[in-house]
Amino acid sequence: xxxxxxxxxxxxxxxxxxxxxxxxxxxxxxxxxxxxxxxxxxxxxxxxxxxxxxxxxxxxxxxxxxxxxxxxxxxxxxxxxxxxxxxxxxxxxxxxxxxxxxxxxxxxxxxxxxxxxxxxxxxxxxxxxxxxxxxxxxxxxxxxxxxxxxxxxxxxxxxxxxxxxxxxx
Amino acid sequence: xxxxxxxxxxxxxxxxxxxxxxxxxxxxxxxxxxxxxxxxxxxxxxxxxxxxxxxxxxxxxxxxxxxxxxxxxxxxxxxxxxxxxxxxxxxxxxxxxxxxxxxxxxxxxxxxxxxxxxxxxxxxxxxxxxxxxxxxxxxxxxxxxxxxxxxxxxxxxxxxxxxxxxxxxxxxxxxxxxxxxxxxxxxxxxxxxxxxxxxxxxxxxxxxxxxxxxxxxxxxxxxxxxxxxxxxxx
Numbered sequence: 001x002x003x004x005x006x007x008x009x010x011x012x013x014x015x016x017x018x019x020x021x022x023x024x025x026x027x028x029x030x031x032x033x034x035x036x037x038x039x040x041x042x043x044x045x046x047x048x049x050x051x052x053x054x055x056x057x058x059x060x061x062x063x064x065x066x067x068x069x070x071x072x073x074x075x076x077x078x079x080x081x082x083x084x085x086x087x088x089x090x091x092x093x094x095x096x097x098x099x100x101x102x103x104x105x106x107x108x109x110x111x112x113x114x115x116x117x118x119x120x121x122x123x124x125x126x127x128x129x130x131x132x133x134x135x136x137x138x139x140x141x142x143x144x145x146x147x148x149x150x151x152x153x154x155x156x157x158x159x160x161x162x163x164x165x166x167x168x169x
Numbered sequence: 170x171x172x173x174x175x176x177x178x179x180x181x182x183x184x185x186x187x188x189x190x191x192x193x194x195x196x197x198x199x200x201x202x203x204x205x206x207x208x209x210x211x212x213x214x215x216x217x218x219x220x221x222x223x224x225x226x227x228x229x230x231x232x233x234x235x236x237x238x239x240x241x242x243x244x245x246x247x248x249x250x251x252x253x254x255x256x257x258x259x260x261x262x263x264x265x266x267x268x269x270x271x272x273x274x275x276x277x278x279x280x281x282x283x284x285x286x287x288x289x290x291x292x293x294x295x296x297x298x299x300x301x302x303x304x305x306x307x308x309x310x311x312x313x314x315x316x317x318x319x320x321x322x323x324x325x326x327x328x329x330x331x332x333x334x335x336x337x338x339x340x341x342x343x344x345x346x347x348x349x350x351x352x353x354x355x356x357x358x359x360x361x362x363x364x365x366x367x368x369x370x371x372x373x374x375x376x377x378x379x380x381x382x383x384x385x386x387x388x389x390x391x392x393x394x395x396x397x398x399x400x401x402x403x
Contacts, residue, residue: 038381038383040381042381042383045400046383046397046400046401049393049396049397049400050383050385050397052393052396052397053385053389053393053394053397054386056389056390056393057386057387057388057389059388063390063392063393064392066390066393067392067393067396116253116387117251117253117369117370117386117387118369118386118387119386119387126368126384126386128368128369
């Protein structure tokens with residue numbers, strides 16, 4: 001008889017991570033492309049250029065790289081967010097998300113410690129980078145890290161649906 | 170072992186939910202201090218009256234550059250004592266002046282936004298404004314930014330300005346600074362910035378002919394700014 005997946009805290013973290021991080025990623029990607037904070041909404045090309053200016057204010061990357069990141073990151077955020085929600089090849093996408101979150105976290109910590117008076121750029125709207133930004137990105141990075149670790153640990157165990165049925169008495 | 174993992178999971182959940190709450194609920198911090206109560210709202214024009222270009226009001230003609238019919242107005246709020254402002258002025262804005270302002274594609278407006286945390290930025294703004302009114306804007310703004318590290322330590326703004334002006338020019342500048350007639354113009358710039366609101370310097374507001382505004386916060390490199398300007402001036 002097929003049973004439902006048994007509940008445990010690892011699965012809870014995986015599910016929570018998938019929903020929360022996917023939500024953040026999809027929202028962040030759309031916000032960068034659509035710019036809900038601007039009326040009328042600018043064309044995608046201008047929205048991308050504005051995002052490039054926000055990345056550039058971190059003063060971490062050369063201009064060519066800044067422009068490429070600004071062009072592709074919003075789409076990557078949406079795609080990876082959707083893939084996390086779907087759950088297909090979870091270990092691959094959760095690893096990628098963890099790496100991206102790690103990159104974001106390093107960038108905000110660096111900007112914060114250098115006292116750069118800049119906007120976060122996380123959700124495109126003008127949002128000064130503060131200690132709260134560091135805390136938020138750190139929390140999401142930790143969640144992504146645990147989600148990925150647990151996804152690998154859970155994958156080692158046989159799936160309850162694929163296990164042999166117990167012999168009936 | 171299991172207990173540790175459960176505790177760690179709870180900690181992550183708490184952190185993640187607090188992060189989410191912060192994202193949703195946290196108000197934008199305001200670094201800008203309100204204008205002093207005795208700040209005048211009226212502007213006393215000296216050499217020329219303030220102008221309006223594409224809806225951008227109260228532009229001091231002595232602190233603006235380019236053709237008024239340009240497709241884009243770039244309004245930059247800076248503080249002479251802010252390192253990022255120095256970086257923006259000496260690199261990016263100089264190239265924008267050469268490639269967009271001189272070609273009548275961009276009309277550039279310099280706004281003063283001296284921050285209270287900087288001891289000498291207001292004095293520097295006063296001297297720069299006075300120099301602009303005698304036609305020596307570029308040279309004085311440039312020297313103030315380039316020698317920022319020196320005068321911000323010893324407070325010798327006057328000596329820095331005097332180093333690039335003739336004695337006669339310096340006398341005029343000093344008279345304007347001492348007279349205080351330019352202070353309302355600086356106050357007005359600051360009020361306009363607070364109305365945006367400007368939270369940090371440098372902040373550049375890019376205005377297009379169709380009334381759209383694009384805020385650019387902090388230092389940005391010329392090559393990246395160029396991609397935006399090229400789309401806007403088309």
